[in-house]
Every structure is written in structure tokens, then in C-alpha cells.
Amino acid sequence: MSDAAAAAVVIGCSAGGLHALRIVLAGLRPQLPAALVVVCHTGSEDVEMLVGLLKRDCALPVSEAGERCQLLEGQVHVAPSGYHLYIEQERRFSLSIDPKVCFVRPSIDVLFESAAQAFTSKLAAVVMTGANDDGALGLRAVRARGGLAIVQNPAEALAPAMPQAALNLAGADHVCQLAEIAPVINRWCA
Amino acid sequence: MHNIPMARPEPEDVEIELFIRALQLRHGYDFSQYTRASFKRRVLNLVTAQGFGSISEMTGRLLRDDAFVAPLVAGLSVPVSDMFRNPGVFKALREAVFPLLKSYPNLNIWQAGCAFGEEVYSLAILLQEAGLYERTQIYATDFNDAALARAQEGIFPAREARTYSENYLAAGGAGSFSDYYHARYEHIKLDEQLKRNITFANHNLVADGIFCEPHLILCRNVLIYFTDTLQNRVLSLFRDSLIRGGFLCLGNKETLDFAPAGKDFVAVDRRARIFRRASSNQ
Numbered sequence: 001m002s003d004a005a006a007a008a009v010v011i012g013c014s015a016g017g018l019h020a021l022r023i024v025l026a027g028l029r030p031q032l033p034a035a036l037v038v039v040c041h042t043g044s045e046d047v048e049m050l051v052g053l054l055k056r057d058c059a060l061p062v063s064e065a066g067e068r069c070q071l072l073e074g075q076v077h078v079a080p081s082g083y084h085l086y087i088e089q090e091r092r093f094s095l096s097i098d099p100k101v102c103f104v105r106p107s108i109d110v111l112f113e114s115a116a117q118a119f120t121s122k123l124a125a126v127v128m129t130g131a132n133d134d135g136a137l138g139l140r141a142v143r144a145r146g147g148l149a150i151v152q153n154p155a156e157a158l159a160p161a162m163p164q165a166a167l168n169l170a171g172a173d174h175v176c177q178l179a180e181i182a183p184v185i186n187r188w189c190a
Numbered sequence: 191m192h193n194i195p196m197a198r199p200e201p202e203d204v205e206i207e208l209f210i211r212a213l214q215l216r217h218g219y220d221f222s223q224y225t226r227a228s229f230k231r232r233v234l235n236l237v238t239a240q241g242f243g244s245i246s247e248m249t250g251r252l253l254r255d256d257a258f259v260a261p262l263v264a265g266l267s268v269p270v271s272d273m274f275r276n277p278g279v280f281k282a283l284r285e286a287v288f289p290l291l292k293s294y295p296n297l298n299i300w301q302a303g304c305a306f307g308e309e310v311y312s313l314a315i316l317l318q319e320a321g322l323y324e325r326t327q328i329y330a331t332d333f334n335d336a337a338l339a340r341a342q343e344g345i346f347p348a349r350e351a352r353t354y355s356e357n358y359l360a361a362g363g364a365g366s367f368s369d370y371y372h373a374r375y376e377h378i379k380l381d382e383q384l385k386r387n388i389t390f391a392n393h394n395l396v397a398d399g400i401f402c403e404p405h406l407i408l409c410r411n412v413l414i415y416f417t418d419t420l421q422n423r424v425l426s427l428f429r430d431s432l433i434r435g436g437f438l439c440l441g442n443k444e445t446l447d448f449a450p451a452g453k454d455f456v457a458v459d460r461r462a463r464i465f466r467r468a469s470s471n472q
Binding site for chain 2: 084110
């Protein structure tokens with residue numbers, strides 16, 4: 001049984017995201033003392049397949065983020081399709097079907113902004129490959145509340161628009177190659 | 191108890207509290223039991239859309255300008271849906287629930303939180319195709335009068351017609367979706383006949399009581415906006431309204447696990463979130 005998380009890592013990606021996520025999740029150490037929350041735009045009606053794929057090379061348990069459920073330490077929570085995912089002040093998930101933000105739902109901005117309010121400086125946020133600018137405003141909110149910002153090096157990203165937009169608007173504490181992201185998270189959690 | 195360090199609240203969070211309190215005291219709308227993160231985002235969107243500098247400025251306006259309340263409430267309720275949204279759910283209703291409803295000579299169906307009417311018209315079409323429409327009285331309710339007025343019109347953007355049509359077929363529609371509307375320039379207008387047994391009415395789940403002894407309640411993606419406390423109140427209201435063995439259909443990702451009243455429902459189709467009122471309740 002895992003404990004309620006005292007810290008969280010939120011990760012957003014879009015086009016090319018599955019490949020990137022698999023590399024990052026594979027590098028995380030078991031029993032990471034933080035909850036991970038992932039938004040990856042897939043376009044399909046459910047994320048069952050995505051969860052299945054991510055499980056393969058991740059040492060941590062991976063499951064869909066459940067409505068009203070608590071964020072758990074050492075657990076990877078994947079945002080369901082078709083809903084925005086929020087983190088409430090008491091560190092539980094909530095959902096909405098409010099209009100799309102940056103043409104997507106779930107939106108990375110929505111997750112990041114609510115996570116920033118709930119976790120303030122106990123939050124790390126990662127923006128990776130993607131073809132739009134979702135996540136940039138969210139990353140700025142994370143930094144404004146003292147959270148850590150990690151952005152995939154746009155030169156290496158399959159779709160550079162998203163990490164580039166995040167860098168332009170919010171800047172970052174770390175601009176990394178994919179392979180370096182997990183070690184940064186592991187160290188930050190230590 | 192988990193120990194979450196409580197920092198001094200941000201000015202914005204205090205402003206939200208005061209805004210909610212003002213709406214409640216001055217106008218009787220109670221949003222205090224809405225999940226806070228999405229509500230706050232909606233309020234901040236309204237502040238920007240209406241050209242205010244802060245939440246407090248908007249609170250000042252709502253205190254003194256009664257005419258501002260209707261657009262404000264409309265903006266806070268943000269109705270979003272599609273016809274036959276999640277077609278698998280409508281298919282499950284048609285295949286698992288309708289055959290059981292056939293045994294009743296008269297049927298009441300309540301759609302709570304009907305927004306612009308997308309789902310109530312979807313239901314009407316399926317009832318018609320199943321031969322149940324004539325014996326059914328449908329109540330479509332919402333607390334947002336502007337949305338109710340739109341729902342009553344049954345007019346939707348033409349660009350949605352293709353999606354609705356695909357959804358209709360995936361839901362097991364027996365004919366062609368185009369049989370049910372007339373295209374007019376940028377819009378489609380649904381067949382007037384579809385609403386002859388639909389009553390649109392204002393009902394606020396936050397404050398109002400038992401309603402219409404329904405055989406089926408459709409309330410999809412409404413409870414996600416409510417705290418555990420309000421969710422439990424509404425589920426109790428549904429339980430007490432439903433006939434014995436009546437059906438409840440919730441949104442695809444909604445859970446009953448955090449509400450004591452959830453125990454009074456048994457799952458019929460877990461994936462489609464279709465439940466039945468348990469035969470006895472204490």
C-alpha cells in the first residue's frame with residue numbers, strides 16, 4: 001500500500017510522446033518518493049493501451065488516474081482521455097469536461113497549473129516532445145510557485161514546438177536530452 | 191490524517207472564497223461544494239473574458255448588478271457535450287436497459303444536467319427506434335436557464351453533424367442520423383417531433399429535491415464537478431427519486447466509491463457506468 005504523496009512530478013507530452021515517456025519511465029528508480037502524473041495526448045477514447053505499453057519498462061506501478069483518488073507515492077498516474085485532469089489542494093484528482101485548452105483535453109496547462117497550486121515547491125514539471133504550445137503557461141505557473149522545470153532539448157525532440165514554446169515562455173532549470181531526464185528526477189526526489 | 195503543510199492562502203484563493211460567498215448571500219447560488227480546481231479556472235477565465243482586472247472586481251459587479259447574474263451563472267456552468275457522446279454507453283442503454291424498461295406501461299426518464307440537450311435528444315432518438323418513445327415522459331433539467339433555452343431549440347452547429355452521425359451509428363442507430371434533422375446554412379435543427387415528450391425544466395441539484403419517480407436517470411459528467419459531500423447528497427436524491435430497481439447512468443470516469451450512498455446502487459454495466467437502485471435500502 002502506497003502513501004499519499006508529499007511531492008509530485010508532472011509530465012506533459014504530445015506527438016512522439018509515447019517513445020519519450022518509455023525512456024523516461026524506464027530510468028526512474030523503484031519506490032520513488034513522489035507521485036508521477038502523465039498527460040500524453042493520444043487521440044483515442046481510452047488510455048488502456050497507453051497504460052499497458054508504459055507498464056512494460058517501468059519499475060513503478062502505472063495506472064489510469066482515478067476520479068477523486070489520492071496521488072500515491074511511487075505510482076505513475078496517467079490522465080484519462082477526454083477529460084481535463086486537476087490536482088485538488090488535498091492532493092486528490094478531479095476531472096472536468098470543460099472546453100478544450102490549446103485544442104486538447106486533457107490539457108497539460110490545466111494539470112500543471114492545478115499541480116503548482118497544490119504542491120508549490122514540492123513539484124517538478126517536465127515538458128517533452130509535442131506539436132503545439134500546451135504546457136508553456138503551465139510550466140510558468142509551476143516556476144512561479146517555486147517548482148522545478150525540466151524541458152526536453154527541442155533539438156532532440158521528435159516534435160520540437162512544445163518544448164520550444166515552454167522554454168520561450170517559462171524558461172527551465174534543466175534543458176535535457178531524453179536520457180538525462182530520469183536521472184534529474186531521481187536526484188530531485190532524493 | 192495526512193499532514194499537508196498549510197501555507198498562508200494566496201490572495202486569489204481568498205478572492206474565490208469571497209466570490210462564492212457573495213453569489214450565495216446575494217443571489218442564492220451555492221457553488222461552495224464545487225470541486226475547487228476546475229471552478230477556480232472557470233472563474234479566472236470569466237474574469238479575463240469579461241475584462242475585469244481581478245476576481246474581486248467581478249465580485250463587486252455581481253453584488254450590485256442583478257443583470258450580470260445570468261451571464262455569470264451561464265459562464266460558470268460551461269455546458270459541453272456531443273450527441274451520443276461515448277457511443278458505447280448509448281449502445282449499452284439500448285441493449286441492456288431498454289429491454290427491461292419495455293415491461294412498464296409508462297416510463298419516466300430524468301436527465302439531470304442537460305446542458306444544450308445533446309444527450310437528451312440522443313436518448314429520444316434511441317427510444318423512438320426501440321418503440322418506447324410514445325410511452326415515455328422525459329424530463330431534461332439544468333440550473334442554467336440560458337442552457338435550457340438553447341436545449342429547447344435543438345439547434346446545433348452543422349460542423350458537428352459528421353461526428354454526431356458517426357457516434358449515432360456506433361451507438362447502434364438503426365437508420366441514418368440525417369433522418370432526424372434539417373440542415374439550415376451553418377446549423378442543423380433537430381426534428382420537432384423528438385421533443386413532443388420532453389419537458390425542459392429548471393432544477394438545481396445543489397438545492398432542489400426529489401423529482402418525478404424516474405425509471406432511468408441519466409446524469410453524465412455532472413457529479414465530477416461536485417465535492418464528495420455534494421456528490422453524496424445528489425446520489426441520495428437519485429436513490430430516493432428512482433423507482434425500485436430504477437437505473438442510473440453516470441459519466442465514463444465517474445466513481446461511486448467515495449459516497450456512502452454509492453452502496454445503494456449495484457453495477458449493471460461497470461464500463462458504461464450503468465447502475466441500478468438496490469432493491470432495499472436502509
